[in-house]
Amino acid sequence: MNSAAETKHVPVPNTTIKPKSRDSKSIYSIKNFSLWYGSDQALYDVQFDIPANNVTAIIGPSGCGKSTFIKALNRMVELVPSVKMLGSINYNGKDIFSPKYKVEELRTNVGMVFQNPNPFPKSIYENVAYGPKIHGIKKKKVLDEIVEKSLKGAALWDEVKDRLQENAFGLSGGQQQRLCIARCLAIEPDVILMDEPTSALDPISTAKIEELVQKLKEDYSIVIVTHNMQQAARISDKTAFFLNGEVIEYSNTDELFSNPEDKRTEDYITGRFG
Numbered sequence: 709m710n711s712a713a714e715t716k717h718v719p720v721p722n723t724t725i726k727p728k729s730r731d732s733k734s735i736y737s738i739k740n741f742s743l744w745y746g747s748d749q750a751l752y753d754v755q756f757d758i759p760a761n762n763v764t765a766i767i768g769p770s771g772c773g774k775s776t777f778i779k780a781l782n783r784m785v786e787l788v789p790s791v792k793m794l795g796s797i798n799y800n801g802k803d804i805f806s807p808k809y810k811v812e813e814l815r816t817n818v819g820m821v822f823q824n825p826n827p828f829p830k831s832i833y834e835n836v837a838y839g840p841k842i843h844g845i846k847k848k849k850v851l852d853e854i855v856e857k858s859l860k861g862a863a864l865w866d867e868v869k870d871r872l873q874e875n876a877f878g879l880s881g882g883q884q885q886r887l888c889i890a891r892c893l894a895i896e897p898d899v900i901l902m903d904e905p906t907s908a909l910d911p912i913s914t915a916k917i918e919e920l921v922q923k924l925k926e927d928y929s930i931v932i933v934t935h936n937m938q939q940a941a942r943i944s945d946k947t948a949f950f951l952n953g954e955v956i957e958y959s960n961t962d963e964l965f966s967n968p969e970d971k972r973t974e975d976y977i978t979g980r981f982g
């Protein structure tokens with residue numbers, strides 16, 4: 709985890725890519741959402757709306773429930789057998805945990821990028837074409853177009869267009885992470901969930917991903933978990949501060965960092981926490 713002390717009341721040094729928050733509809737509406745792993749409660753009455761075509765950052769100390777929360781947004785959290793939940797998460801107006809809800813709707817609309825780049829042990833081309841193929845697209849011309857568009861969308865095309873048949877493991881860590889973003893874009897999602905997408909990357913690769921996130925929000929809604937508060941301040945429009953499984957504060961990022969309402973938020977972002 710990056711030292712909280714280094715963040716001393718952000719607004720942050722790099723203001724060149726600072727976004728403007730826009731009015732927009734909510735893509736997710738979370739109401740009184742609580743979650744337990746067995747008898748251990750990890751989330752308590754989480755309640756807020758996530759706006760479309762914005763970047764929403766989830767911040768908070770280690771173990772506060774950030775990853776659990778983001779994995780609830782695509783129902784990945786259900787892979788843990790002991791999980792129990794109360795409350796609701798609505799995606800585009802539908803409760804994703806309702807028995808009637810078709811999980812395929814989430815899988816085709818919500819993509820996820822993980823902390824460590826995790827390309828498949830396949831060619832660069834096949835990594836991106838994989839999702840569309842699963843969704844039944846077979847024509848090579850169509851797949852070629854999707855691969856090119858997705859790699860361009862992930863700002864990777866120029867670097868890999870002459871080596872599409874090479875194994876993805878030959879790419880640098882930062883390129884692999886952008887490949888994973890391209891793989892996500894290939895299924896044409898509405899939402900991209902990112903769980904610490906730059907924490908395994910060097911500063912230059914991190915800056916490229918941050919710049920990319922800023923571009924992607926034109927077309928996608930992005931939720932990003934980050935330990936790096938300066939990153940949250942640089943790239944997000946909204947920020948939710950989690951502590952011990954609760955949302956302590958949720959507001960426009962510039963307000964949360966420059967004028968936090970809750971003492972605990974202030975303590976966390978100024979490094980006095982703990």
Ligand SMILES: Nc1ncnc2c1ncn2[C@@H]1O[C@H](COP(=O)(O)OP(=O)(O)OP(=O)(O)O)[C@@H](O)[C@H]1O
Binds near residue numbers: 772773775776
């Ligand atoms: N699969 C699991 N089984 C049981 N408990 C879990 C599981 N995953 C997470 N937890 C617990 O849930 C709580 C929240 O964990 P979570 O990983 O969501 O926090 P986090 O804020 O993402 O932490 P970090 O920043 O260290 O990744 C922790 O107490 C953790 O031990």
